[in-house]
Amino acid sequence: MECFIRTVDIVLLKEKTKFSEKEIRQWHAGFLHDCPTGKLNKKQLINVYRRFYPQGNVEPFCKYLFAAVDTNRDGKIDFVEYLSQIAAISHSDLNKRLSAAFDLYDISGDGQIDRKELTMLISALYELLGENDRKGNRDPKSRANEIIARLDKNGDKKLNKEEFIAGCQNDSVLRRVLAPTV
Structure with missing residues (x-):
């Protein structure tokens, strides 16, 4: 179980996302709360989206989202992939x-x-x-x-x-x- 974030990942994410170290650590704690293994699989992503969209069928959208975020194509979304996507859709120009x-x-x-x-x-x-x-x-x-x-x-x-x-x-x-x- 991954319970810490590597310094090298913090440095990479600070540069890539423009989040502060404190913000990265806060996002990481939240990520680990939902994904204690430090990896998010497609089923977990679907369950997360079901909380936000209880009236809808989240599976088709999550299929596309998962494919886009899993940039290394290993079948799991790690924290670096996750936070990079969060930053891309919420924080950049x-x-x-x-x-x-x-x-x-x-x-x-x-x-x-x-x-x-x-x-x-x-x-x-x-x-x-x-x-x-x-x-x-x-x-x-x-x-x-x-x-x-x-x-x-x-x-x-x-x-x-x-x-x-x-x-x-x-x-x-x-x-x-x-x-x-x-």
Whole structure:
């Protein structure tokens, strides 16, 4: 069981996240409270999200979130991966936060979000929020088509990171839909 954080990790996290040593230690204590082994597996992430979204089905969203945060692909989220993601979505400038959102949505990791990826993620967000009204323009596929049509500047029917960030910067409604923590 990991009950301390290594000095080298504190130095790395201070540089990467801009959190103070005290803040890092506080986050670490909270992380260990939820994950006494010092590693968060997919099932534990789902259980954490269920506390925040009891009305929704958190599993589809957690699947994508877990894949994005588990950067070393070992099937577990360690504290460094966890706090790096927290910092990316809560603490950095708008471009970095939108970049983190894009990375979550780019399921294939090819540097682009296509309609299928966006449709799956919109569906996962609806599930997370317990949103059942999916008729007309609220249909995930229709919503994905509308978003891509609005943000796709080069006409390839996909969104690259630059298009995504620029589109969300210029449209507060899309920013709330696509990057709700931003």
